[in-house]
Amino acid sequence: MPKINKKIKIPNCDTLLIYQYDNSTNWFVKFYVGTHYSKSGMYDKTLKIKNQKEAIKKSKELWRSFDFNEKKVIKDYDFDKDIAQPFFKLRKKKYERSGKVEYANKEHNQYRNKILPIFKDLDYRNNEHIDNAIEDLVSNLKRDKFTETTISKYLNVLSQMCKRAFNNRVLPIMPEFPSMSRINEERPTYFAKDLKKIDDEYNAEYQRTENKEVDEERDIISMWRSAGFRPGLELLKVKWFQVRLSDNKNYDVKDLVITLNETKTKKRHHIQCNPYFVNNIFITRVMPRYQNRKSDDYLFFSNEKNRNKLYERIRRRFKRISIKCGTYYFNGKERPLYAIRHFFANDRDQKDIPIKLITSNMNSSPDMFHKNYKSNNIENIIAEGEKLFKDQYTKLKVKKSSKWEI
Numbered sequence: 237m238p239k240i241n242k243k244i245k246i247p248n249c250d251t252l253l254i255y256q257y258d259n260s261t262n263w264f265v266k267f268y269v270g271t272h273y274s275k276s277g278m279y280d281k282t283l284k285i286k287n288q289k290e291a292i293k294k295s296k297e298l299w300r301s302f303d304f305n306e307k308k309v310i311k312d313y314d315f316d317k318d319i320a321q322p323f324f325k326l327r328k329k330k331y332e333r334s335g336k337v338e339y340a341n342k343e344h345n346q347y348r349n350k351i352l353p354i355f356k357d358l359d360y361r362n363n364e365h366i367d368n369a370i371e372d373l374v375s376n377l378k379r380d381k382f383t384e385t386t387i388s389k390y391l392n393v394l395s396q397m398c399k400r401a402f403n404n405r406v407l408p409i410m411p412e413f414p415s416m417s418r419i420n421e422e423r424p425t426y427f428a429k430d431l432k433k434i435d436d437e438y439n440a441e442y443q444r445t446e447n448k449e450v451d452e453e454r455d456i457i458s459m460w461r462s463a464g465f466r467p468g469l470e471l472l473k474v475k476w477f478q479v480r481l482s483d484n485k486n487y488d489v490k491d492l493v494i495t496l497n498e499t500k501t502k503k504r505h506h507i508q509c510n511p512y513f514v515n516n517i518f519i520t521r522v523m524p525r526y527q528n529r530k531s532d533d534y535l536f537f538s539n540e541k542n543r544n545k546l547y548e549r550i551r552r553r554f555k556r557i558s559i560k561c562g563t564y565y566f567n568g569k570e571r572p573l574y575a576i577r578h579f580f581a582n583d584r585d586q587k588d589i590p591i592k593l594i595t596s597n598m599n600s601s602p603d604m605f606h607k608n609y610k611s612n613n614i615e616n617i618i619a620e621g622e623k624l625f626k627d628q629y630t631k632l633k634v635k636k637s638s639k640w641e642i
Contacts, residue, residue, distance in 0.1 A: 246292060252299045254283070254291050259349055263291035267299055315355045319401040320347060326400075343393055350377065351394060360401075363409045363544050364468035370394070370411060408544055424571050425578035430563040431461060437557050449537075453550050455522050456536050457576070462513035463494075464580035464598035467551075467573035470496060472543045477531040481514075489515050496599070505599045581605060 241258040251268040263283045271277045279302065285291045324344050331340040354369050354376070373394070377387045391413050401407040438454035441447070456471065465471045471494075478495045492514040496505045509518070526538055540546050554573055558564035564571055577598070584594045585605075595605050 244288070244292070246295060246299075249296060249299055252295060254288075254295050257353070260353070261286045263288065263295075265291075265295040265298060267302075269302070313359060313361060315358050315360050316352060318406055319360065319397055320352070320355075323397045323400050346390060347393065350390065360406075361408055361544070362469060363411060363547065364466070364470070366398075366407075366411045367468070370413065374414065409548060424566040424569050424575060425582050426563065426571055426575050427579070428583065430558075430561070430571075431457075431576070431579065433561040433563055434554075434558055437561050441557070449549075450553070452525065452536060453553060455517060456550060457554065458513055458517050459509065459522075460573070460576045461580060462510040462517075463507050464577050464584075464594070465507065466599075467576060468547060469543050472534070472536065472547055474535045475531070476529055476533055476535060479535065481519075484511075487511075490519060492518055507597055507599065 239258045240255050243253060243255040246252040246254065249267075252265070253267070254263045254265050256263055263285050264281065265283050266278055266280045268277055269279045279298075283291050283294050285294055324340070324347070327343065328337070328340040331337050351373060354372050358369050359365050370391075373390065374387060377390060382390075395413045398407055398411055402410040435454065435458070438450060438457070442450040442454065459465065459471060460467050474494055474496070478497070480493045480495070482491050482493075484491050489511050491511065492509040494507050494509065496507060497503070522535070526533065529538065534540070534543075537546055551573055555564060558571070581594055581598065585591065591602050591605050595601050
């Protein structure tokens with residue numbers, strides 16, 4: 237188990253303190269709230285800040301702005317207790333039979349040092365949270381200069397752990413684990429022409445089958461595309477009270493802003509949708525679908541309570557339709573739903589929108605944009621080249637040239 241190697245009590249702030257684990261450079265914050273908030277009564281969270289002065293400043297802001305009367309549902313799930321410990325108990329017996337107890341101890345230590353800090357407070361019933369945690373684990377291991385072989389071993393143990401929990405119906409959905417080739421490869425994006433084919437096929441399938449699920453899922457895909465939402469439960473958990481539709485002051489159109497709660501990176505985030513989607517799809521198709529909606533109803537599929545199951549259905553249908561359209565694979569690589577988020581990032585970037593503005597709407601950062609979203613495929617390289625050599629392209633439009641002009 238990681239040990240706390242540094243702890244700083246913040247003066248004149250009651251129980252407020254910040255601390256660091258010996259295996260992490262990030263600072264954590266902790267202060268007493270009350271047993272109405274959690275079993276221990278403590279607010280305990282990572283600040284994701286490495287600088288000590290910045291961590292002290294941020295912790296004070298959190299403490300001063302915290303609503304001490306806020307009640308938090310005490311969690312009835314515990315990844316370590318419900319999934320990891322039963323797995324390692326059987327694992328140890330297996331190694332004891334083969335006389336390799338040291339392997340069991342080594343795996344358990346690896347789990348407690350690297351996996352547990354990420355998964356300990358995880359709501360494992362939420363498939364999107366698990367996928368994000370796996371991604372964070374891989375990023376941390378790569379940051380710490382672990383080899384591909386070692387990272388594969390960590391993922392293999394975690395995968396077996398989750399598989400056992402899934403077979404015993406503790407995990408509702410078996411998460412997907414990336415292979416090392418997938419970890420190190422660039423994630424391909426979709427292009428506008430691909431998404432047009434997919435949208436047309438959704439419409440065609442709806443016309444053939446009159447299956448209203450297909451028609452509504454089509455609008456979800458369009459909304460993911462419109463603002464760079466993280467495909468998954470982020471949008472599927474949005475309710476009508478989180479929707480703000482207003483008149484634009486400068487144009488004769490409506491603006492749509494969605495307030496997301498408890499996102500991957502922050503407690504609350506506002507995301508604005510593409511005005512074309514708002515005025516041509518949201519107002520004309522999404523809003524009329526539920527005439528008698530209540531503020532606490534889900535935006536999509538309001539009667540479906542199991543949102544994980546809903547997402548799985550959408551994901552499977554999207555994959556089937558994308559394969560049918562011949563768009564799911566690009567240069568031999570898969571383009572799952574998440575590639576739609578990549579499309580938004582690259583589409584806005586190619587239209588010369590500042591990266592800071594793009595990532596702000598996506599609830600991401602410029603660093604993450606360059607690391608995960610900016611595509612290096614040939615079409616994007618050529619698009620960047622047109623900006624780089626704009627003067628030359630302009631001349632070539634006017635007259636054909638057989639030589640370079642400097």
